[in-house]
Amino acid sequence: MRAFIPDYQMIAPATLAAALHVLKNEPGVWKPFAGGTDLMVLLDAGKLDDKRYLSLRHFAELRGIAELSSDHVTIGALTTYTDVLRSSLLCAEFPLLARAARETGSVATQNRGTLGGNIVNASPAADSPPALLVYNAELELLSSGGSRWIRYSDFHTGYKTMNLRSDEIVARIRLPRNGQMGRQYYRKVGTRKAQAVSKVCFAGACSMVTGRVIEARIALGSVAPVPVRCRQVERLLAGEQIRPALIEECRRTLLSEITPIDDVRSTRQYRERVAQNLLEEFLKSL
Amino acid sequence: MPEKIRLRFSVNGEKREVETYPMARLLDVLREDLHLTGIKEGCGEGECGACSVIIDGELANSCLIPALQAGGTSITTIEGLAPIERLDRVQAAFLEHGAAQCGICTPGMILAAVNLLERISSPTEVQIREGLAGNLCRCTGYARIVEAVRRAALKTGRS
Numbered sequence A: 001m002r003a004f005i006p007d008y009q010m011i012a013p014a015t016l017a018a019a020l021h022v023l024k025n026e027p028g029v030w031k032p033f034a035g036g037t038d039l040m041v042l043l044d045a046g047k048l049d050d051k052r053y054l055s056l057r058h059f060a061e062l063r064g065i066a067e068l069s070s071d072h073v074t075i076g077a078l079t080t081y082t083d084v085l086r087s088s089l090l091c092a093e094f095p096l097l098a099r100a101a102r103e104t105g106s107v108a109t110q111n112r113g114t115l116g117g118n119i120v121n122a123s124p125a126a127d128s129p130p131a132l133l134v135y136n137a138e139l140e141l142l143s144s145g146g147s148r149w150i151r152y153s154d155f156h157t158g159y160k161t162m163n164l165r166s167d168e169i170v171a172r173i174r175l176p177r178n179g180q181m182g183r184q185y186y187r188k189v190g191t192r193k194a195q196a197v198s199k200v201c202f203a204g205a206c207s208m209v210t211g212r213v214i215e216a217r218i219a220l221g222s223v224a225p226v227p228v229r230c231r232q233v234e235r236l237l238a239g240e241q242i243r244p245a246l247i248e249e250c251r252r253t254l255l256s257e258i259t260p261i262d263d264v265r266s267t268r269q270y271r272e273r274v275a276q277n278l279l280e281e282f283l284k285s286l
Numbered sequence B: 001m002p003e004k005i006r007l008r009f010s011v012n013g014e015k016r017e018v019e020t021y022p023m024a025r026l027l028d029v030l031r032e033d034l035h036l037t038g039i040k041e042g043c044g045e046g047e048c049g050a051c052s053v054i055i056d057g058e059l060a061n062s063c064l065i066p067a068l069q070a071g072g073t074s075i076t077t078i079e080g081l082a083p084i085e086r087l088d089r090v091q092a093a094f095l096e097h098g099a100a101q102c103g104i105c106t107p108g109m110i111l112a113a114v115n116l117l118e119r120i121s122s123p124t125e126v127q128i129r130e131g132l133a134g135n136l137c138r139c140t141g142y143a144r145i146v147e148a149v150r151r152a153a154l155k156t157g158r159s
Helices: A016-025 A039-044 A081-086 A088-093 A095-103 A107-112 A115-121 A128-134 A231-237 A244-257 A268-284 B026-033 B089-096 B106-119 B125-131 B143-154
Strands: A009-011 A031-033 A052-055 A072-076 A138-143 A146-151 A156-158 A169-176 A183-190 A198-209 A212-221 B005-011 B014-020 B052-055 B058-061 B074-076
Touching (some): A016 A052, A081 A095, A107 B058, A128 A198, B026 B052
Parallel strands (some): A031 A052, B005 B074
Antiparallel strands (some): A138 A169
16 A cells, blocks of 8 residues: 555754754654655555654765775765766776666666665665675764764674664765775676666675785675675685685685575575676686 | 645746645656646656656656655756747657657656756767666667667757
8 A cells, every 4th residue: 555645754954963963852753864765665665664754865064975085085975876976086996886886776766866875774685785895884873972983894783774873874984995906896687787676796806916816805785684795705715816626615605605585586596606606707807 | 743844946947836745755746736747657666767857957756756855956847848839859859760659658768868968968879778777668669769869969959
C-alpha cells in the first residue's frame, strides 16, 4: 500500500547548529534526510517506517571537496556523485571513487544522491563503500556536543546497523593522500550496464615494486551484510609476486571472507564465483 | 499530524505558491496542484525517468524529491520547454526522426536530452546513451531516440 503522505513530517532548520540541537533534544525522533534517492523509494512503496525527517540538504558547509592539507582530502557528506565526477582532484587521486560515482544510478540519481547518504543508508549493495574502504577513509561524526573521527572500516557493525548515535550525523569523509597505490581496479557487475543495483562490486588497489606487491587493498560490496575489506587476501599478497598458485590461494581465501546470500538480484553461488573472478582479473592486471 | 507548508518556487519561469505536505512528492505537486500533466509517473522509484524535471539546472526525478526540498528552486518541466509556438530543437528532432511512440517516456526523455546538450554541446553516441541511461522507453528500442538527439545537437537554437 502506498504511503499516507500527511502522516510524514519533514523539517529543515535554518542552521546546522539548530539541526544538531533537534537531534540532541529529541533523541531518535528525527531521522536525517539528505538527497532522498533511497528514502523516497521506500516512501512511495509504503515501506518508510520512520515518520519524521530532518532535511540536511541545504547545508552548504557539508557539501564540497577540500584539500585542507597535503595529507588528506576532505569531502562533505552532502557531496553528490555529480560533484565527485566534476572534481578533477578526486578523479585524478581517487579514481575508484569517481568510478563508483559514475556507476551509481543515472545522471538524475547522481545529481541528488550524496556520499553521506550512501554510507548511512548502509545498503550492502552500495557502490561507493568498497572504494572508500580501499582508500582507508575516515568519517567525521558530528553532534551538538562536538565531533569524533572514526575509521570507515569500523562504521558498519551489521546489516543496516552502524557506529552512529541518534544525535550524530556523518558530516565529512576524509581520504588519506599518502597511499601511492599505482594500480587501481573497480568493477561493478549488475544485470545491465546502466542504472542497476550491483550483484557484486569490487574495488582493489595495489602498490608494486619490481614485480612484487608491496601493499594490496581489496574491498567488495553485495557479498555480506556490510561492505567488506578482505584483509586475509591482502596479507597473502604482501611481498609476493603474482603467480598462478598464489591467485588460486587468494581465490580460496576470498570465500572465507565473504558471506553472500541468495536474494532477488542473484544467488550465493553466482556471487562467490563472480567475486573470485573479479579478484583474479584484478590480480592478473597487476 | 503535520501541517501543510507553503511551498514557494519558480516553475517554468513563473513564481508559484502551493500549500502541500512537506513530504508530498514534487511529482504529485506539479501534476495535481499545478496541473502540469506533461510529467508522467512511471515506476515511482527513480528507475525510469518518466517524471524527469530540470531543477536548478540539473536533471532530477521528481518522484524522489519531497516538496519541502523544492522550496526556493527553479524548475523546468516539459511544458516550459516551448512556451511559444516554436518547438525546441530536441522536440523537433524527436518528431522528425520518429523518436516517440506511446509518449509516456517522451517528456522525461526530451528533458534529459536538453539537459545533456546544455552540459555537452556535441555529445558522442556513448555520451548520449549515458545521458539518457536513466530514461527507459519500452517502445522504440532507443535507436531513433539516440539518432534524434544526435541530430538535435547539430542544430543551433534553444535548449
